[in-house]
Amino acid sequence: METPLVLGFVTTPLFGNSRSYVDPHTYEDPNQAIREFAREIDANYITIEAIIGGGEFGDVCRGRLKIPPNFVQDIDVAIKTLKPGSSEKARCDFLTEASIMGQFDHPNVIYLQGVVTRSNPVMIITEYMENGSLDTFLRVNDGKFQTLQLIAMLRGIASGMSYLSDMNYVHRDLAARNVLVNSQLICKIADFGLSREIENASDAYTTRGGKIPVRWTAPEAIAFRKFTSASDVWSYGVVLWEVMSYGERPYWNWSNQDVIKSIEKGYRLPAPMDCPEALYQLMLDCWQKQRTHRPTFSSIVSTLDNLARQPQALLTTRNSPENDGSHILEGQRGHNIFISTDLWLENIKMSRYSQHFKEANLVTAQQISRLTAQHLSDMGITLVGHQKKILHQARQLDTII
Known part of the structure; x- marks a missing residue:
């Protein structure tokens, strides 16, 4: 039987880059693919610290993983867990992702640290990405x-x-x-x-x-x-x-x-x-x-x-x-015609700011066309990208007043 957590598992790829991807579904026994492409980690080396999301199969957590050889140091990891009581098919589907990921070793592809399959909950352990999706x-x-x-x-x-x-x-x-x-x-x-x-x-x-x-x-x-x-x-x-x-x-x-x-x-x-x-x-x-x-x-x-x-x-x-x-389909023409502030904001996908415009008493196309970035900031619209979008569309209004 394979021993869990081999020395140097954090950085050593399982094989060189000359190999082509192998579809885990081609294996008669899905567990064989998991054993071949993913390292087994002893659950005792993992500490779950917080749930950061949910997936199709269970929770996604942030945690720590102790690393060899002395297991004194640890690193941040992301941990996907399989819901308790899941079927064998769900277990295999869950671990298929690890069988795929374990074949890759590239700085712009998420790195698989290993899996926990010999105790519950079943887990997939990957590097932790601080800024999320x-x-x-x-x-x-x-x-x-x-x-x-x-x-x-x-x-x-x-x-x-x-x-x-x-x-x-x-x-x-x-x-x-x-x-x-x-x-x-x-x-x-x-x-x-x-x-x-x-x-x-x-x-x-x-x-x-x-x-x-x-x-x-x-x-x-x-x-x-x-x-x-x-x-x-x-x-x-x-x-x-x-x-x-x-x-x-x-x-x-x-x-x-x-x-x-x-x-x-x-x-x-x-x-x-x-x-x-x-x-x-x-x-x-x-x-x-x-x-x-x-x-x-x-x-x-x-x-x-x-x-x-x-x-x-x-x-x-x-x-x-x-x-x-x-770039506009026939039904979209007239997109920037001004009927009301609310409709104009809805058309430019900025209706979240309707209340801001109401409170500033901006009700005509002429008023809106004269907006500046400072006006928007004073109104509480501070996201630079949203300011640019509103001002760009406001300038278009100026051409049709």
Whole structure:
């Protein structure tokens, strides 16, 4: 029998990088895949400190893991636990993620420390990512980063995906919610469970093959379940859009059917506010209808490296707001016509500030068109990204008064 917790388990990969990904579902006995790809850790070396979230199978916790050889030192870890009383199938599904993760060793892919399978609760132990999921992190820090910092995050995601692609692994659910961020702002690909629960049920589109996160999924994957590295590149384009818009929801409150029909007709998401032209062009390249026309992840890494080395290329921005005519469906035209303050704020997805505008007695288009950043700050609207968005749309009002 294999002995738990081998010496040096924290940093030593199980095998070299020349090996291709092996699907754990090809094993007749799923436990064999777990034994082959994940290290068993003695539960006595783990201390759970706090519950930080919930998953499909149980709690997600922060904790400490004692490390060899003397087990005096310990490190922060994230711990996923399996609900007590789960079925054997649930146990295997839960541990499948560890069987997948244990095959990877890359600075931009979440690192598996090991599993606890010989005592209850069953656990998956990974490195701890202090800043949590990328989408939430961006929303909390709206407008706070320089473009080069955002490019560094995007470069990390592309590098991790290039590594996975080289190993012939297709993620199928690349999205900002499935990327984690550590204290150094390094982004790492996470969430490798094939039976993942899609957080927002309205994001799921059910087909005979299962649920698909429509807003992030390539057209050929939705229509024919054709998942490849090229469909992951499409998803990366949406992640790029999420990052540059500081965690805005792709396609806003559109229905899944509207998203599918619009993309089929050639619609693509507009450039986020203040997005450099070169980055928006990269998004459009990722969203080429023909998957063979999309860039590879390795070429995306090169593109981002070149942009980081030539920051002057980032000075040209695509000044197309969300209501730019070239990106708007027929039903959306007239998006910026002013009827009332409440309706205008709703149209620009800023209705959360309706009360702020009421209290400031801003009731006409002319008043709104003269707003400044200082006015917004005085009103209590302090997020830089939201200020920019409101002011940009207010300037558009000025042209139609």
